[in-house]
Every structure is written in C-alpha cells, then in structure tokens.
Amino acid sequence: MPELTSRRGLLFGTAAVSAGVLLTGCTSNDTKDEPASNDQPAADDKKGKQVTIGFAGPQADHGWLNAINDNAKSRAKKYEDVTLEITEGSNDTAAQIGQIETLINKKVDVLVILPADGKALTQVGLKAMRAGIPVVNLDRIFNSPQAYRCYIGGDNFGMGLNAGHYIGEQLKDKKNAKVIELAGLDNLELTKQRTAGFDAALKNYPNVKKVARQAAEFTVESGQAKMSQLLQAQSSFDALWNHDDDQGVGALRAIEQAGRDDFIMVGGAGSLSAMQAIEADNSVLKATVLYPPTMAASAIDLARALGQGKGVSGLAEFEIPSSLTLYSAVVDKENVKTYLPTGFK
C-alpha cells in the first residue's frame, strides 16, 4: 500500500496548498453579475478604425470580478469596430504575466490589464508599453507610471472617507457615539486604504469614536463569524461600516441571529442584494458606498479611443486622460432607485 513517505513535509505541503487556495479565493471585493451601465461611452460612438483590445484580468471567483468581466465583454460587443481578446483569469502572478506576453505577441492594439497584484505586474506592463502597445491599467495600479498609458480604477480611500462622513453626519447630534468597522482581507492594500479613509473622515466628528475593528475575508462565512464576535464584544454601538457587501450577507445574518437593531450599518461595493435591502428599509443596513464594476466598461471605451487616436467626447483634450478615479457615491434610501440597475449579484 502506498504510504506517505514524508510526514514532515506533510503539514508544510498542506499549508502551501491551502494558502494558495486562500489567495485564489479572495482577491477581490464583491459579487456581481450584470453589466450595469448603459451610460454614454466615453469616446464617441461613430464607427472608426478596427481595434483589437487584449483583456487580462484575475480569476473571476468573486462577484465583483465577475461583474468586471461581464461589463468589459458587453461593452466591447457594443462596438462593431472592437475585437476583444480575453485571456482566462488567473490569480497566479507568473501565469498572468505569461497571458499578457501572449497578448503582446499577438500584437493586439491596446491592452486592458486588471492585475491580480499591481506591483508584481509592473514589469510586464513596461514590456507592453515598450513594444508599442498602450496599456489601460484597471483598478489595481502599477508601480510605475511608465507601465501604463491610462489608469482607471476605484477610490478605496474615498470609499472609507464617504462611509465615514455618512456615518458622522448621521451621528453628529449624538454624544459619545460609538462606531465599529468590519474590514476586508487585511493583507490587501485596498483594505488598508479603506480603513485609512474611514479614520480620516471620523476625525471630523469629535463626538464619534471607533471602538472596534475586525478583519473578515470578503466571504459570507467570515462575515458571519467575525460579525457575531463583534456583536458579542460590543454590547452597544451606534454605527457599523462593513467594507464589502458580500461579507455583508454574513454580517446581516449574524446581526439577525443576535437579534440586534440598535445601530445603523453602511456597506461597501454596491451589490444588488444590499441595494434591495436599503430600498426595502427593513434591516439595519441603511446605505452602501459604491465601488463600481462599470469601470471595466469605461476601460474598454478608453482603450478603443486610444486605439483610434481619439480624445474623450465632451472634453477639450485631443487625448484621453492619463488617470481616472471613479467616485465612491453613497447610496441610501433617497437615491437607491438611481443606482439599483448597477447593483451586481
């Protein structure tokens, strides 16, 4: 019978395998499905020169990344003059570099890259630019401005900032108001930025104090587990900011299981279920701060404009901007109808 020969290696091997799975499991923020925006394309709609756009993103194992892919594909389909070459997503840096090199060798006209890790993919971005292929860097920024022609992404600091301001305004008349934070994966840069923005906003409200923070993992399971502990630790508080609507499903479940409703909750990202809960107004969830997956559709617009040498309609420039950061709007009961179509599943 085959038996394990190295018991010693076993736990380490298991650790390595599982760590890989963890990374694959949770590199993004949320969940979605529907390509949402039907807004006006950034560049004009008139048919132009044929453009082949290469798209390389991480594995869509999470709703938000799924929505990113769908947004990119459906926007590309809208243009007769655009051909989209899409690689299979991977969270492995080496694999993603290989995929991008393939696209470079295929001589696509423009590259749109959402790196699994922006810093690690900088070199291949530089390589593409040197090969004369302009790069649109989506969401996770490269280390060097030389590695991309245009950056478009969300505002993680702004998410925290807007969440903090919203909560601060709600609590401004309350003495010694207590706020807690359910963060996302702590080893992601974006989580740190969201927390930094949140703390910065709260400084404007001297009566509000953040009393606890726990990090979950962008999953429902971790949201439920961490939130139930937080609820046990804090017998009373006034507001909760949860970084991510996906783990928010678990957090809301924990809140319901604990039978608590003595505070308001603000979510993050803008999932459909969160927006529906805000609209129904029957839970503690009163608002969510957007991190729109529609940025992928905008990236296709910009890539097309780049390939055709156009500027952006409505702007005076002849070229597209070098950087574009989306606004993290706060969606609450007042404006949820407007944003509902952008909610991702």
Added chain:
Amino acid sequence: MTQPVSPPRDDTPKLSSQADPSPWRAVVARADVRTLSLLGVLAALILIGGITKPDEFLDTRNLQLVLTQASVIGVVTVGMTFVITSGGIDLSVGAIVALASVWATTVATQDFGFVGVLFTAVLVGVGCGLVNGVLIAYGAMVPFIATLAMLASARGLALQITDGNTQVVTIDGILDLGERDSYILGIPPLVLMFAVVTIIGWLVLNRTTFGRRTVAVGGNAEATRLAGIDVRRQRLYLYLLSGLCCGIAAFMLIILSGSGQNTNGNLYELDAIAAAIIGGTLLSGGRGTIVGSVLGVLIFTTITNIFALNNLQSDVQQIAKGAIIVAAVLVQRRTANTT
C-alpha cells in the same frame, strides 16, 4: 517522528486503559495525560477570557456563540480524525464543504425545500468521499495526492456552479435553525448536531470493530491485511465517512450563514488537521482521539473569540494559533516519551 509501529489489534493506550481494572488511575496516568493537558489549556484560556473581558466572555450568549462557531469545523474534524488515525490525510474537506454547500443551495433556490437541501449536501459530501476512497483504496493513490486533486476540482466545480455569486437561502425552515428561538434548553441546534456527531464518532472509534480496524490500519496496514481484514475496503469507508462529515458540515454552514458560496470551508483542511494533531491523533496513524480533536477545535475557537472580544487583529490571532500548535505538539512529545 519515529513512532513505534503498533500491532494491528486494539492495544492503543485508550483501549487498553478501558480494560484496566482501575480505569481512573490508568486514565490519569496514560493516554489522558494529553486530554488533561488540553483541558488545562482550555481552562487557562477561559481564565484569560474571564479576566480580560469578564462581562462579555462569561456570558451565556458567548458560550453559545463559541460552541456554534466550533460546530461546523468540529464535525469536519471528527471525520478527519478517523482518516488520520488510519494513517491517511484528507486535504479536500474544505473544498467538499464548499461544493456541497453551493450544490445544496442551488437546489434551495429551486424550491426543493429543507429535505432537498440536507439530502443534497450529504449526497455531494458522500459522493466526493467515494471518489477519494476509490482512488486511494483501489487506485493505490497516495491520500495526499488524491485528496489534493479533489481539493482543486471540487473548488473549481463550486466556482463553476455559483459563477462567483453568493447563493442566498430563503427557506425559512433552514434559516430558523440558526435563530435563537430554536435553541433547545439554551443549546443551539447546530451545537446539538455537533454533539451527536461527536458522540457517534467516539462510539464508532472506541467501541466498534470498525474503530479497531481503523486504528489497526493506521498502526500497521500490512499486518492488518495479514490478519484477514480488508484494508482497502476499510480505507474506502474512511474517506466516505470524512465526506459524509463534510456534507453534514456544509448543511450546518448553510444554516449558520444562510447562504452557499464557493469560498465556504476555506482552510478547513488546515484547521481540522491542526485540531486533530494537537488533540493527540498521530499524523503517522495508529492512534486517534475524538475527545482530543474536539478539545483542539474548542481551543482554537476560544482563542479566536477572546481575541475578537479584546479587539486584537487577525495577524496576532494567526501567530498565536501557530504558537499553540507548536506548543501542543512539543508537550505531546514529552508526554509520549515519559509514558
């Protein structure tokens, strides 16, 4: 680990202590030095929790919370204990939990109801266990590799089924089991399920032929085969059993989180292996203890709880978890040498 190969029969410390005319002394003197030291660790943790956060920690609600959070991984660990006792390993438990939970919640969204969800979760768990078992027992694959393959493919399948989405369950009968109203004498239904699985697991491992064979296969598979026991069939059953536990755990996780997601059961394989090892089950097989495994799970859950109550961050929690695994195994080696 140079572990003496134990003979194929039921002469593990636990079993022989049961045969001892003065069981209490034997219990204290031998196998249960480990159990007692684990209880000591747990008591120390409870003391720390009680001192640092007396109001929140020593609260009935918190006790219910800790036990509930231990339940899902606890059930997985019971299955894992059997597999490790037989000298095998199951790396696929977390992935099976994920696959079973998303499959079951896919059924849920199609209105098959409570029984449909439970049945599907268990069936998927057993099915995956069957594949593991056949590959290992009859395909002569190393358990590490076979279950590694299952880990990868079950996660992939779970991702494919959900398309990355969270599948929210809306069946009241299931969700109700996670609510406070359904606590029985103050005990959450999930904790009762965990207790039932634990008791059955303990009885099977310590009081049945199946249990003795499991220990024997882990101690010396060749001698067991020569003794006329069908080692391959035994191995098949063990991976089936682990899959079954994963299916039950998936159903419990659906109750707990109200949803199925492809990220469910993340790193359960590590937590379950770690809990079994610090509980005193030998990674090389031949010795297993359900009580130790459950104490291991409770220790980990209690640490997480104390850290969260004191608002310590996840990095500190992970470092402490690592330190406890090392300390527990070192203590075990000492006790193993001295008895």
